[in-house]
Amino acid sequence: MRHRSKAAIALAAACTLALAAACTDSGSSEDPENLSIEQFPRNETLYTTGTAWEPPSDWNPVNPGQATGLNGLGYETLYLFDPNTQELSPWLAESGEWTEDLVFELKLRDGITWSDGEEMTADDVKYTVELGQIEAVPYANVWDWLAGVEVVDDLTVRFTFDEARHQEWDNFLFTTEIVPEHVFAEYSEDEILTGANEDPVVSGPYTVHSYDQDRIAWVKRDDWWATEALDLEVKPTYIVDIVNTSNEVTLNQLIQGEIDLSNNFLPGISDLLEGDPTLSTYYSEAPYMASANTAMLIPNTTIKPLDDPEFRRAMAFAISPGEIVDSVYSGIVSEASPTGLLPIWQDFYDQGAISEAGFQFEPSDAQTILADAGYEDSDGDGFVENLDGEAVSMTLNVPSGWTDWEEASRSIAEDLRDVGINVTEEFIDAGAVDDARTTGDFQLMLNNWSGITNSPWGHYRYLYQLPVQDNQGTANFSRIENEEAWQLTQELAATATDDPHYAEIIAELERISMEEMPAIPIWYNGVWAQSSNQVWTNWPSGDGDTPGVYPSVWNEMFGMGSIYMLTQLESAG
Template structure:
């Protein structure tokens, strides 16, 4: 079910750290998916500071949706704080954390059994049982419009032999996809959702949501969402974890500059924005980042430059290969990001434990590339791209061409990076120019395939398996628009079979590694996109009101508060931080 994973991957990144320039991607997404205004059910309240955490970086429009069946619309925290998944996942340690599930295991090649914890409850006091899990999955079979319904193309049945046991049987075991789903699909209460109309299921706002999580829907206004601690949360007893903030106030912060000022004054406790001047913030304001030294930030996703292989002369693989050698992402890391990011490896693999075992060094050594402008020139010469007296190359048949590099206007870091890439391409004789359409035009050109070159990272974030990366990079071409990756419309014979082979091989096995190697070879031989740099998990924390933030010295959680990502670390961070003792 390629659509489910693609939607979720887009959700995770579009609601998170796409462009470091202030999350304009979130703003663009929310403006098309949420209403511009929201009711104000309660007056803004002043909360006791040592009981309240203020966060920003993942909310860009007035809160208006808390529906876990439409997570791309839902306010950040809906999944993770209110609704929970069977497992949480720690990208730092590559560990699945039993959550609603006490354990899960493959009992045969096509059967996966989940055992739920004792004492699970919904926030209205009703028990959470295996019937709720069964209902969550089967409602997508009944309503194919639900985003994870394609799972039923390979999921045969869900059985509940008792209140704690759920047995999933598959016609074809998509091991990697299922592994990812275990910490992505939020479990919903059957007793509340079974009587909802189709319109409520698919379009309802679900205000005052009832979930099983450590926080409750409290209130909201035009510039904030307020969560209140669930003091009856099942996890206090079962997990031995207690949420520390009594309230989480998630703020709409209109710009990076505003976020910077609030962080310096201690008005914002945790920020998931890209902010400049990190050494100064650390030295003069005691701001915590994950790493003490550059890059300061955890590499979270990879920015790729997609190449429209349907256009001439970009259909020429030698031109694409030459461009890969001509680009030096180190300059971008230094000049644009003040070394808060690092240049990507040739595959675009985020340096995470879950992906490292699949990184085939032999394939990279044989087919990979690195910055070498002289080699780029030699490739172009050999391929017949002749250099004119004006320093600009023509196609092998003598035609002039100019390439446009498209990034959204207002994403200032990407805009500067695109200018650098254009200059580097010009240095080897390729006429290129950075272009900055507004977001809607950028997205239209990207999805309809009318662009030349375009930056994107909507499906490259670290997950439990690199299959998600190839599911995005090689997403099948199904129609006029490519919304879920493979924006350059690359294809070779047998490509989808190769992606499926990785999905259907048990993770960590030699079979899975060989399947990944084949995909890596296809990518490096054809270069449908060029990986540039690792976008950071932008994380800065004030120690004015809260302390004991996760760092490299105590990496107890992945410090993320973006939508769709709380269950990969943000929720755990709320359990471990401590109010400042001196308050």
């Protein structure tokens, strides 16, 4: 791997910003290892942006901060998950099945090789899973219900469980990257957890070519296993991911054909689509983007009056999602269901529960709920007091510089003030938001970490995970303690999708979450995807009867089928 000098960085930046977005246009027969980033043939190179916010520095799949493309282009998962069909399909695995109630047997594909020429075997799978026995590994919780892993033969692994948590296991299969034992076994525990793992040995279709402060370059492997096993071939010889700059710069690069795919929010893209046939999005009409996650208002339920579910329900009726969808996002996102569940789970929306406990924008209903619960404006300042007569004044925090969220928070705060709830928006450093969310040192904030996954179980784990810790890292940021909801969530995790009880549990969780509002769903953030057709065409589309995969290089998306995008692209000629 080459990490180039500042002079080379400057040359590469100048070259990428040139009209053709690269210094050469025609194909090259030269060995890719002899080329620097600025010498890549433009018609063989896919330029992406929208994932990385800082220089690439981490090639460790065990560490959540890994470089763009490491998950999917480099390391791969045992299965892929299709959000549109809600089905898993074998990837590195050839097959897998529950052979007994508490036993799952998996067979690897034969002929998978690591990029250093070593064969992938069942030992690699066993080693990867057993890394979870280190407490700080992100998937360590699998060992709360996994009893053991056994290598049956070179390609077969047997998993024995204390409890068969079907939904969590499915999630593990398409989100956990398999690592080479012969490389990682040489690392210390500290290196496994925090090491950079430079020059990664991978199984995927690309290896790291080089990187610098504002980009990482991947180069196509000649011996990727899926070419022979699945008749798949990735089309770009090179993939260069650019660290995010400003929206204006990215938009200009996209229009000029210097960027092929932007996976970041670009304000005004809906207007440009009408006048520029070289640009495309996942849907050809509003909302243009597939839904990626649910943006929700998170109340800190450990403080008054946010500990009162009636106060939280009043807030839900006071907020206008439509205003945010239209004014902030110009129609490229959609209003969230009151359940908070993404549209991919709309078959599980329980209309009875929604009719009974759902909400919609209706300020007069918000004021009625407040009055019925005893919240009054006794001093005439236009804002209700707490039940004990103390003034209520709250702050809604979002990261500064997130312009869409800044505007959304302004709209939310204004709506709440209109019904007598005194809320002021405040923009602070993104790191400070992270710290406040983790420690619980906040009143209100926006968060969208309930995203696409294989089951509504993921959404309810996000809302209700117990126990509440001093530091909440990934879930239950409202710090609500509902033993019934958490028990149902765990029951859902252990229930197979085709079990009739599965939908019943989801319906009950919908009812509970809408009645007590641990978080208030407002809108669906998009799988931001704006594509240029000047160099590459045949981008995935959601139009038609069979929606395509999501056109995204966000790391988690490759395990959801986005790898197929690279095999379906066509040269514009």
